[in-house]
Amino acid sequence: MKPTRKIAILLYRYFPYGGLQKDFLEIAKELQSRDILLKVFTRTWEGNIPEGLLVTEFGKRGLTNYIKNKNFVNDSFDALQGYKPDLVFGFNKMPGLDFYFAADTCFKKEALNKHPITKLTRRFRQSIEYETAVFGSYSSTEVFLLNNKQAYDFKTSYQLNSDQMIVVPPGIDLNWNNNEPVDLHSIFDIHLEDKVALFVGSDFRRKGLDRAISSIHCLNSNNIPFTLLVIGRDNIGPYSKLVQNFGLNEKVKYLGPRDDVASLMKSSDLLLHPAREEAAGNVIIESLVSHLPVATCKDVGFAEEVKNFEGGFVLEKEFNQEEFDNLLLEICKNNGLEELKQGMLGLERQDYFFSRFRFIADILEERVNG
Numbered sequence: 001m002k003p004t005r006k007i008a009i010l011l012y013r014y015f016p017y018g019g020l021q022k023d024f025l026e027i028a029k030e031l032q033s034r035d036i037l038l039k040v041f042t043r044t045w046e047g048n049i050p051e052g053l054l055v056t057e058f059g060k061r062g063l064t065n066y067i068k069n070k071n072f073v074n075d076s077f078d079a080l081q082g083y084k085p086d087l088v089f090g091f092n093k094m095p096g097l098d099f100y101f102a103a104d105t106c107f108k109k110e111a112l113n114k115h116p117i118t119k120l121t122r123r124f125r126q127s128i129e130y131e132t133a134v135f136g137s138y139s140s141t142e143v144f145l146l147n148n149k150q151a152y153d154f155k156t157s158y159q160l161n162s163d164q165m166i167v168v169p170p171g172i173d174l175n176w177n178n179n180e181p182v183d184l185h186s187i188f189d190i191h192l193e194d195k196v197a198l199f200v201g202s203d204f205r206r207k208g209l210d211r212a213i214s215s216i217h218c219l220n221s222n223n224i225p226f227t228l229l230v231i232g233r234d235n236i237g238p239y240s241k242l243v244q245n246f247g248l249n250e251k252v253k254y255l256g257p258r259d260d261v262a263s264l265m266k267s268s269d270l271l272l273h274p275a276r277e278e279a280a281g282n283v284i285i286e287s288l289v290s291h292l293p294v295a296t297c298k299d300v301g302f303a304e305e306v307k308n309f310e311g312g313f314v315l316e317k318e319f320n321q322e323e324f325d326n327l328l329l330e331i332c333k334n335n336g337l338e339e340l341k342q343g344m345l346g347l348e349r350q351d352y353f354f355s356r357f358r359f360i361a362d363i364l365e366e367r368v369n370g
Contacts, residue, residue, distance in 0.1 A: 005368040006037045008083055010076050011091035012069070015046040017202065017233065017257040019282050020103035023356070024091050026171065027101075028053060030361040036368065039083055041076045043068065066122040069094070069130070086368040095133035099364065101144045105279045106153040107131045135160045144168050144360055146280035147301040166363065170285040170305070171356020177289070177348050179262035184229070188253055194225045195269040195337070198292070200261060200283045202232040208274040208297075209239050211321060215272055215295070217246040218325040224332050228252045228272070231261060265290035269337050274315070274324060275300050287311070289348040293340040295328050311344055 009028065014021050028038055032052055039054040049055050058075045062068040073094050080088065087098040093107075107127045111119065118124055134141045135158035142164045145151045151167050154160065184196050197216060201207040212228060219226045228251060230236075236254050243252045258264065265271070271287040273296040280301040287294050288305065294312035296303050303314040313331055315324050331337060347353065 004037050005035070005365075006039070006083065006085040007031060007364065007368060008076075008080055008085035008088045009038060009040045009091070010088065010094065010097070011040070011042050012072060013044050013046075014040075014042050019201075019280075020091055020101075022173075022282070023101065023103060023171065025050070026173065026357045027360050030357040031364065034361060034365055036365065039085070041079060043072055064123065066126050069126060086370075087364070089364065090134075093127075093130040093134050095130065097134060097141045098367075099142050099144065100134050101360075102146065102150060102154070103279060105150065105277055106157050108157040109153050110277065132158070140164075142166065147304060149301050149304065150279050168359050169355045170282070170302070170353050171359075172282060172286050172289065172354060173262075174354055176262050176286065176354075179260070179266065181267040182260075182263050184264065184267045188227075188229065188255075190227045190253075191225065191250075194227045194251075195332075196267070197226050197228045197270040197272050198231065198264060198268050199228060199272050200231045200286075201273075201275075202234050202257075204230075204232065204234040204236075204239060206275060206277050207232075208272075208276055209234075210242060211274040211319070211324065212272040213239060213242050213246065213248065213252060214321050215274070215325050215328055216251060217248060219328065219332060220248070220251060222329055224329070226251065226270075226332075229264065229268070230254045231256070231258050231264070233257050261286065262290065265292045268292055270295060270332070271312075273300060274319065276319070278302075284311075285353055288344060289350075289353050291341045291344040291347070293331065293337050293344075295324070295331070297324065309344065309347060310340070311347075312340060 011024055031038055041056050043058055043060050045055055045057055056079060058072060060068050061071040077096055089099045090097040091101050108131060135154055137159040145165055145167045151165055184190060185192055199209055199212045216226050216228045243249060265287055271292050271294045273281060273283060276299060278300040284294055284302040284305060288309055288311045294306045296306055297315040297319050306312050306314050313327050315327060
């Protein structure tokens with residue numbers, strides 16, 4: 001009988017609707033299907049735990065994020081002494097990982113734009129220390145990267161050997177295509193003449209909700225009626241004030257986290273994703289296979305996929321609201337959105353968009369088999 005193959009997975013927090021968390025869970029399911037024993041170490045877990053998945057919660061010990069992160073790393077590696085895994089796979093940057101899934105951007109690169117006072121904090125120094133532990137020239141960690149833009153940012157900031165950097169294909173739920181469109185106008189009481197735009201993602205500021213709301217104001221001001229459905233979890237206070245100032249109270253609806261995003265995408269006319277910072281943006285891949293045109297900007301990792309598959313537009317310059325809105329007006333006039341949708345037919349059948357989890361599991365399985 002073969003000895004049990006064991007992988008330890010580390011992540012700070014699990015909750016059902018996070019992009020990182022969705023990737024973690026799909027990769028875990030794929031590994032479990034290959035009879036690999038998994039044990040997850042996390043501070044907190046929200047929601048159901050899948051059958052057969054072992055989860056250890058340490059809780060949030062400490063008053064600051066700096067202390068919480070430090071305690072989590074110490075607790076995890078103390079616990080690993082007893083578990084004795086074949087490899088350690090992390091979804092957050094920290095020392096001691098065999099593999100790291102890079103779900104976020106390069107902190108060192110983003111730090112160039114931080115306020116000088118921020119750079120004096122312990123949390124800032126810890127973020128640089130933990131990122132260097134993964135990407136520094138002495139590191140042996142192998143890194144899964146989501147796209148070429150992200151790979152370029154890390155390569156220009158660190159000296160990690162190229163052999164340790166693995167760009168993975170996109171990956172969305174294999175059941176995505178099983179979801180059917182719904183009547184959004186009836187369900188959400190939207191005016192029949194309105195087209196429907198989606199904004200999908202928590203952390204509203206980073207994902208650019210204020211920019212999306214401004215674009216909806218521009219469209220409506222130019223007699224192109226649109227309603228915006230906001231999907232995700234965050235404080236809506238600052239955005240409600242912006243909506244009120246623009247007179248869009250009936251045009252912006254907050255739906256919170258949803259389990260039916262696939263159906264909503266297949267029923268909408270446009271995805272607005274003008275993020276300030278986004279390592280990849282799985283929501284863009286989900287839109288492409290749903291034939292939903294995308295309006296985004298160069299700071300989003302998967303903007304390259306929008307260009308490659310002609311699924312909308314990308315603002316290539318530093319973000320400017322007027323320029324973004326002008327591009328948006330162009331594709332929303334003269335049946336432009338419908339032409340884009342027609343050009344996206346068939347993308348849902350391309351295996352490329354669904355292959356991330358198998359790709360990663362293949363590599364991890366090869367490593368644990370030695």
